[in-house]
Amino acid sequence: MQIRKEEIKDRAQVLQVVHDAFGRWDECDLVKQLYLDDDVLFGLVAEEEGVIFGHILFSSMEITSPHLQIQTASLAPLSVAPAHQSKGIGSQLIEQGIQTCQNIEDLSGIIVLGHPAYYSKFGFTSTSTENLDAPFKGNEFMGLEFRKNIFPKNGKVTYSQAFGL
Structure with a gap:
């Protein structure tokens, strides 16, 4: 197995994997719109x-306050075809995605909406996002800060407009 950056030629297979992983087209529509809006930072494929x-797809996101504007990445969606699930592929995609994000000069962190028990293994916490003004709250809304606080x-x-929030 190889993990590499997504290319345009991969798009049809990627959309099929996303559909098969979620069993619906909503996430495919999100992926397509993020690309149409030019909001994608990068995607990785296994x-x-x-x-x-x-x-796995990472798109641009901002967090702003009166004194600070920072660029972050939104991790969504993560998709693994059903026949390949529970084999560590999602974990490898996340780990390589985090590493790639950390190498992007202007990014300060990553935000994800997902299962706390799963994403906490990679350093995501809801405590890092609990004081943010966001469309989501609770344990499923998590962040990974590249610098403490x-x-x-x-x-x-x-979020990017494609999320409809």
Whole structure:
């Protein structure tokens, strides 16, 4: 298995993986709109012999306060084809995605809406996002800060328009 950056030629396979992972087209529509709006930072695919069976997407997001504006990444969606789930592919995509985000000069962290028990394994916490002004609250709304306390208290989270928030 190889994990690499997503390319335009991968798009049809990626959308099929996203559909199969979620069993609906909503997340595919999100992926397509993020690309149309030019809000994608990057995507990664897991493949073997030209067959893609895993995908993760990172899009641009801002957190602003009266004194600070920071760029973050939104992790969504993470998709693994059903036949390949529970084999650590999602974890590898997340780990490589985090590493890639940390190498993007202007990014201060990553935000995700997901299962706390799963994403906490990668350093995501809801305590880092609990004081943000965001459309989500609770344990499922988590962040990974690249510098301690970089997310400004009462900072307003702005997702890409494709999320419809």
